[in-house]
Amino acid sequence: MLWRLVLLGACVCWLGGCTQPVQLQGSRLKTEAWVMERGWSSVELVAQPFNLLGLLRQTAASQALTLYIEGDGAPWPSVYRPPQDPTPIRPLAMLLAERDTAVAVAYLGRPCQYLSTSELRQCSPLYWSERRFSAEVLQAMDRAVSELKKQAGAERLRLVGYSGGGVLATLLAQQRDDVELLVTLAAPLALNEWTRRLQLSPLHGSLDPLDGPRQRARALHFSGAADRVVPTAVAAYFVSHHGGRLEQLPGFDHACCWLQRWPALLMGLEGEQ
Template identity: 35%
Template sequence: MYSQCFINKQSTFRKRTFWYLGCLVLMSCITACSTPAQRLDMRAEDYGMQRRVLLGDAFNHIAYVKISRPESHRLHVYIEGDGRPWLGGKYISKDPTTKRPLALSLAKLDPENVLYLGRPCYMGLEQDGICNEKYWTSARYSAAVTASMSAALKQVVDEYDIRVTSLIGYSGGGSLAMLMASDTYAPIIPTLESVVTLSANLDVAAWVKMHRYLPLSESLDPMQLGYTSGINFLHYSGAEDDNIPPSHLLKFVEKHGGQYKIFDDADHSCCWVELWPELLAQEVESLGRVAE
């Protein structure tokens, strides 16, 4: 009797073990086979963020929002980098959505109301409406993209009665944040008080020349635009960044002003997630309150 009971328990243990292993394999397969946009959806859901489809100016935008502090009437808007416009530097990607959403990881750490605002034709919308490949290659920072991003953001600002808005852009998302804060587009978002960039492409012409890329012929360049004195700017760069070197940031600040900080041990992607909680608490939050 005892031996038979022991054998049955072993058999049950083996079955449960195989079942758990099977589930793990299945989940791994689902994750591996899912698209970058689907993985973004899963991550944002895990972070407690609500998926939205916003109509901008001629484009739809996927966005994720989390209103943690409605009483603050503040909104931190996170804009992701360029993702994967090209594959291997030779072929235009069919889906430019990033596989490593660093800006989404930053948004997760933010206790303020947050909006992760997607670009036109990204995050599963590459075949939506008027989308075509130019909107993630030569026209990725175009007037059309900038206007639509601003219009989509204005919807959320109005919906949640936001009174103070901060744009936070990583890499190419920093380029778009600066374009949205320029003299031409800032009036669309009258609540805009501050812009924070991390490893941002602020001198597009110099970046293209350095890497010998094809010119972004249909794009705007933050270096060439004007900015009002009513918006506070803070730029972060890594001393080890060989994609967008600190010299580009210094040239931009020399021309346009703004606060900046260069971190000795950081590069283009490292170590912004680790640094972000302290930067938020000590610098970003106070920056957004300067103009009040």
């Protein structure tokens, strides 16, 4: 089982706690400066009605592009009130992408993230609350993914999504024919089941991957055994209907220890190619 590759790292998390990820304070300028120092370039992605942050790091020509999709972003001040700005303080999907040593790696932010104050006023809070997985969001993300793939000169995609980014990665894999691998981390893949179990408000206007077609890509879904935000049972419910493989990782919760153990998980994924 793949979880054995990360068991030692999970024990480190239990005993000593997890190292805090880099904090970029929700700033697009700081984020772009940080990644450009590490060999990334910014890709202009205007996928109406959204202006999305896209990043690409490529060291050689590659037929496959590994593309990371960010989570839902900044935490909610309360269960009833979304943040004023959804830009993540700790962009975990970006930090995971930075640790990926593949030849061609891309990162895609979510609608309304990484915007200026004036731009954010034009982006409805619905797109980081109940409509964050809506048809118009999916269409915009699909166009952005195609542009990043074109910029990389790739033919195939490996989609990696964290939390809500895993929901969008799954929705994309269900409608695209160029995805060879889908990987999700701590993702609420069955939205209605998730809101029912946690007694959350339904995500009106959002697409539920559970209702979509079975994706053709090979799929691996990681879940933290200690995750209280997205319990493993939610991913298990999705896998029971759509297939794919579910790996529950001991000692992991919604935030820990994805970044610390990502290199080991990547090695396991490469071993399965």
